[in-house]
Each structure stands twice: as structure tokens, then as C-alpha cells.
Amino acid sequence: MKLFVTGAAGFIGSNYVRWILEHTDHEVTVFDKLTYAGNMSSIEDVIDDRRARFVKGDICDQDAVTEHLHGHDAVVHFAAESHVDRSIADPYAFVTTNTFGTSVLCDVALRAEVSKFVHISTDEVYGTIDEGSFRETDVLTPRSPYSAAKAGSDLLALSYHTTYGLPVVVTRCSNNYGPYQFPEKLIPLFTTNLLDGKTVPLMGDGGNVRDWIHVEDHNRAAHLVFERGEPGEVYNIGAHNELTNHDITMRLLELTGRDESAIEWVPDRLGHDRRYSVDIDKVTALGWQLERDFDAGLAHTVEWYRAHRDWWEPLKRRVGL
């Protein structure tokens, strides 16, 4: 099978393609615009594989998508603007790539008659929840420009199933951690700052809760949804591993041998969602289960950043972190 994978020079997509090449005999085209978040250094080993190739392109460019997508059997769509803080500073880029770009991709995929279109989304589209967990049928109440633009993309992708029969499946996953995550996101930013002897900016009261999942567990679930998911359906993915940002910070301090004096308390993010939580019965019923223990996974992740300064130092310099 030939897979067209968008955004695979980024964090989750690069890990996905690496996993696919290792565990299946599929061929892969990585289609990525190489924004600040997309890096050839994340996929050098991947595109060395004879079953993989790289195309630099923008999902908003219909001609480019048409030229390169035709001839593929399926689409796995990771490409997005993904950083909430950036969406607060500049929402427009998020609407363009996440919503408009997804509609271009659906349109071309329909004409290319792909057999599956996996739209990778986020638990953030449901908004914040004080108690309990969101199910796939719950109303979307996104609260940041990032999550609103992702919600728009989910609805558009699903409308292509309802209206035109495009075999769309949508995944909504919780917060990922692991290797190759751009060092502006909480875990790699804090880890690399701590390894450099710097402070870490903890927002608000540090009490915001996220459900952390290792990127490999997410990607195995996304692949299972690709293989067994019912077109037109949404599948939540999560780890039931809810921690406050303060909890995460304390673990990272311990793993890097630093103490609480490294915490710099900073003003809260505008409209900061307090807690995300998703019910994962539906993806579990497909046969998925979590494999990575969080403490071991986090320790392994910190060691990966310790051993890969050559990967993250140039990226942090480039964006002034």
C-alpha cells in the first residue's frame, strides 16, 4: 500500500513514519511544508529507506497536492499548526493550514479515490472538563484558536464522508511526549532548559491537567484506526495518565538533577483550558491498549534529549528559545 503522510517532518508524523517502515511493508510519501516545526533532521533516517520519499509542499496548495497525492492508496493527515501559544498570537495561520488545508486535502483525496483518510486530531476540540471524560459523541466546545481550527478541520473531514463518501476516520488524542518533539512544547522545552542549567516557565498556578501519552502508543492506535476504524467514525485516544503541569515539572526536575529553584512562575496563558480528559472505550474495543509505562517513558524521553543536543540546539537557536 502507498501512504501519503502529511506533516511527517514534525513530531508525531516523523515517529509514525518510522514506526510504519519498521512494522509494515507499506510505502510512504512524506508531504510537508517544512515550517519552523518541520525538520529534515527529524526524518533523515526515514527517507534513507527505499520505501520512503520526501516532497516539500503545502497542503493549502491544491496543484501541489493534486500532483503528488494521486497514485496513493490512503492519506494519514498530521500536518497542522500545532502550538496553542502561537495560535493566540497569530490565529490566521491556524485557520489557513488546519481548516482550509484539510479541506484541500479531502477534496484531492476524494478525486484520487483513496481507500482511507485518517484525520489526526486532538482532545482539545472538546474543550475543558472539570470531572469525567469526553466521549466521541459529545459536543465540541474548543476554546483556543488552535483547537477551534482543529475542530473545524474535524467537521470538514467528517462532512466529506457524509456528503461525498470519502472514507474518513478521525482520531482525537491527548498530549503526546517522546523523541523529536519541537522544543517549544512543555516537556522538551522544560527538559532542554533544565539540561542547560536554565529556569522553566510554569504558567498560572501549575494546576492545569493533561493526559500524557507516549507518541508510540498514539501512533499504534492511529494505525489500528487506519486498519480497523469505521469510515465516518471518531476515535478518542488517551492514556488515563492525568498529571498537572506542576507534577510534570517535579518529575523533570528529579530526572535532570535540578531543584525547585529552577521554576520560574509566569502569568497564565489566555483562556487556558483547565483539564482535558477523553473516554477511550471505543479505541480499546478495536483492540488497542497502552504499552508504555509513563515513568519509564518519561525517563527514556529525557535521556533521548540528553543524547540528542545536535537535534534540538539548532532548533532552539532558530526560534530564539
Ligand code: NAD
Ligand atoms: P508539529 O508542529 O510537530 O508538526 C507539524 C508538521 O506539519 C510540521 O512538520 C510542519 O512543517 C507541517 N506543516 C505545517 N503546516 C503545513 C502545511 N500547510 N502543509 C504541509 N505541512 C505543514 O505537530 P505534532 O505535535 O507532530 O502534531 C501533529 C498532529 O497531531 C497535528 O494535527 C496535531 O493537531 C495533532 N495532535 C498533536 C498532539 C500533541 O500532543 N503534539 C496531540 C493530539 C493531536
